[in-house]
Amino acid sequence: MSDRLILAQDGWGEVLPDWVEVLVRECDQSSQNSVAGKLGLSATVVSQAIRNRYGGSLVRIEAAVRDVFMSAPVLCPALKTEIPSAACLAHRRRAEKWTHSSPFRVRMIRACRACSKFNKESEE
DSSP, X not given: OOHHHHHHHHHHOSSOOHHHHHHHHHHHHSOHHHXXXXXXXXXXXXXXXXXXXXXXXXXXXXXXXXXXXSOOEEEETTTTEEEEHHHHHHHHHHHTSOOOSSHHHHHHHHHHHHSHHHHHHHHO
């Protein structure tokens, strides 16, 4: 049993949410800084989430973990096909900043901003 897993169980109890288990496992396999970078979060936020001591909403952290490490296909209305949730997250993050370097990017930014996944994430 890893030290992170012990810390997670101290904060969350014996039964951890599935996304916290994945977060701990990914940190144990590489590093907390590497995992934080992939999630677009700071290492401090990752540590606080593992310990269940994060003061803000855990919903966005959970969504990032699910999108990056628990990737399930997402039906993209703009592309009209299934894409990995990590790709969806990447498009949503690009849509937060307006850059119009190509017609495809403009189309994706507009589509992502109209998507319920984008709007749900920005409310948290």
